[in-house]
Amino acid sequence: MESSCDPVKTRALNNIRIVLVRPIYGGNVGSVCRAMANMGLSDLALAGAAPSIDFQDARKMACWAGSILEQRRDTATLAEAVSDCAVVMGATARLGLYRQHSQSPRACAPRILETAQTGKVALVFGPEDNGLSNEELEFCTHLVQIPSSDNYRSLNLSHAVMICAYELFVASELFVPAQEKSPEAPSAMKERLFAMWEQALLEIGFMEDDKAQHMMLGVRRIFSRGQLTEDDVRILMGIARQTRWCATQAQGRPGGQGS
């Protein structure tokens, strides 16, 4: 569960700029900062932000990602915000003449990361109410469309940024997922387990000798439904061992099986 420290991949994420065009709500801007920090991004530009934007809300929603908010660049236009970017990827939820050649965030992530190894890439998101205008889409070398339900296509601004940033972070392979510390148990170890359970189930009187093979098929099936690690098998062997000890004790008592 550690991140790798690959400097090339880290540089690629550093070269990706999130551009919010004419954002309206400070809370969304702050939520975007937090999403960026969660996914290893840090370069934020606001192009033509509404003068009424509430930066106190933004700071509140940014939580521990306030530095991204403080270090953002403010530009008057989209053209200024993306002038140094080789790839300008515009997010769009709608269809239309200008929007036919859109790709999914997953499909375009490798292309973005490849370009970002050497140059700047902008990911551009329109305002909360209407998205990017056709004039703004002309600046975009590529379009990205986030998969969403026909019944409600329009995502919250920070949710749209989060999905794109998440796909880039996953594609960067900087995140190393959790690994089971105990390996999956090999066949011979599982066979020893089944032999111990068979003995235990006979000794407690759960099954008779002539039914044992049939019953054990059911037990084998239950324990084969998911992966069993060596740790899992050791727990189950311990249960069999203790069950057999208990059966021996019971046989020695009045009213016990063997009395």
Next chain:
Amino acid sequence: MESSCDPVKTRALNNIRIVLVRPIYGGNVGSVCRAMANMGLSDLALAGAAPSIDFQDARKMACWAGSILEQRRDTATLAEAVSDCAVVMGATARLGLYRQHSQSPRACAPRILETAQTGKVALVFGPEDNGLSNEELEFCTHLVQIPSSDNYRSLNLSHAVMICAYELFVASELFVPAQEKSPEAPSAMKERLFAMWEQALLEIGFMEDDKAQHMMLGVRRIFSRGQLTEDDVRILMGIARQTRWCATQAQGRPGGQGS
């Protein structure tokens, strides 16, 4: 860009319940509703929600997904909220004894959808401040960990729900991505294009006969960097045609090439 109407896949999404345990902020609950609607989910449960929760904030952030908020189930405990669920998947950002066997949202999506074809599945998210407790994790048959940066692991609640819901929606294949209407141009069509450009570039005097083959290698390379559709090739043929017409006109004028 249409969603498919596969009834089995739609039923699977209908069988997935988002459970928020002890949520604190109404705004987050509303944002979760919107994220769910965006990704085709509709079953929301709040387990032990804070009495102080601001449902006006929730309604505001839910936007057009208010019906999910209204139709939610409120339970006192997590146990009640998941009692009818075959798979209970708990989201966790932290490590520890109880959290080793976590999977990524992408890795566990197929398993969730498979179970959800016949039974209920719960996706469980802890409160904004501390996540799920160890006692609550005991109810979870599986754990999911969202990839995030070592520098800032903790996601906003609605962002965490959005990423899980997005992975399920993508895995359901209910979303059919945009398709280029024009197919990629076949070789013979591209060769006709290059022949027309060669003629035009000779006629405007951009290159001499003996350099033509070499220059055309550069032109071929430029037009081969990305896919060219048949529509693209028709535009580029039109440019060559008009260029040749223009060159002919220039030759007839005083001061023109041919004069």
